[in-house]
Amino acid sequence: MTNFLFLTFPYLAVALAVSVGLYRYFRDRFSYSSLSSQFLEKEQLFWGSVPWHYAILLVLTAHLVAALIPGCWAAFLSEPLRLCVVELTGLALGLTALLGLVVLMARRGGNSRVAVVTTVMDWVLLVALALQVLGGVLIALLYRWGAAWYAQTAAPWLWSLATFRPDMQTIATLPLLVKFHFVNAFVLVALFPFTRLVHLATFPWGYLWRPHQLVIWNRRTRAAESA
Numbered sequence: 001m002t003n004f005l006f007l008t009f010p011y012l013a014v015a016l017a018v019s020v021g022l023y024r025y026f027r028d029r030f031s032y033s034s035l036s037s038q039f040l041e042k043e044q045l046f047w048g049s050v051p052w053h054y055a056i057l058l059v060l061t062a063h064l065v066a067a068l069i070p071g072c073w074a075a076f077l078s079e080p081l082r083l084c085v086v087e088l089t090g091l092a093l094g095l096t097a098l099l100g101l102v103v104l105m106a107r108r109g110g111n112s113r114v115a116v117v118t119t120v121m122d123w124v125l126l127v128a129l130a131l132q133v134l135g136g137v138l139i140a141l142l143y144r145w146g147a148a149w150y151a152q153t154a155a156p157w158l159w160s161l162a163t164f165r166p167d168m169q170t171i172a173t174l175p176l177l178v179k180f181h182f183v184n185a186f187v188l189v190a191l192f193p194f195t196r197l198v199h200l201a202t203f204p205w206g207y208l209w210r211p212h213q214l215v216i217w218n219r220r221t222r223a224a225e226s227a
C-alpha cells in the first residue's frame with residue numbers, strides 16, 4: 001500500500017489531471033473557469049479569497065523553489081536566523097491561508113444564494129484543501145524546521161518521481177501526518193480536472209507577451225461637440 005501511495009499514485013494523479021484536463025478543455029472550454037459567484041455575494045468573498053490566494057500562492061512558491069533547487073535552499077537556510085524567519089513567515093502565511101479558506105467555506109455553507117450554486121465537488125475540493133493546509137500548519141508547529149528537512153526528504157522523493165526513478169527511501173520514516181500531507185497533495189492534483197481548480201490553467205499568461213493594445217475612440221467626445 002505504501003509503495004502504491006508514494007510511487008504509483010502520484011503518476012496516476014498527474015496522468016488523470018493531464019488527460020481529463022485536456023479532454024475537458026477541448027470538449028467544453030467555457031467550463032474552464034472558477035464560475036464566479038461574486039454577483040451573489042462579495043463582502044465575504046473578498047475577506048476569504050484575497051488572504052487565501054495571496055498566502056497560498058506564496059507558500060506554494062516556496063514549496064516549488066525548495067523542490068527545484070534543494071541544494072541552494074538548504075545552503076540558504078543553514079544560517080539559523082534565516083531559517084527562523086522562513087519558518088515563521090511560512091507559518092504566518094499558512095495560518096492566513098487557513099483563515100481565508102474557513103471564510104470561503106462559511107460563505108458557501110452559510111449564504112443561501114451561494115449555497116444554491118455550490119456542488120458536491122466544490123465541497124470535496126474545499127475539504128481536501130482544508131486538510132492540506134491544516135496538515136501543513138500542523139507540520140510546521142509539530143515537526144520544527146520543515147523548511148530545512150524538506151530539502152533532504154521531500155525534494156529527493158519529488159525528483160525521483162520527476163525523473164521516472166521512483167524512490168521513497170528519503171521519506172519512508174517520516175511521521176504519518178507528513179506522509180498524509182504528501183499524498184493529499186496528489187489527491188488535489190487528481191481532483192484538478194473534476195473541480196473549479198481548473199481555473200488555475202486559465203491564468204492569462206498571454207498578457208505578458210502580447211502586443212499592447214491601442215484604443216482609438218471613433219465617437220465624438222463631449223468637448224469636441226461643444227467646441
Ligand code: HEM
Pocket residue numbers: 056059063086087090091093094097129132133134135136137139140141143144145146147150154181182183185186188
Ligand atoms: C508533494 C507536495 C508537498 C510537499 C512535499 C509538502 C511539504 C511540506 C512541508 C515539509 C511543510 C512544512 C514546512 C515547515 O515546517 O516550514 C509544508 C507546509 C505547508 N504546506 Fe505543503 N507540501 C506539499 C504540497 C502542498 C500543497 C499542494 C499545499 C496547498 C494546497 C500545501 C500547503 C502547505 C501549507 C499551508 C503549509 C504550512 C506553511 C508552511 O510552513 O510553509 N502543501 N509542506
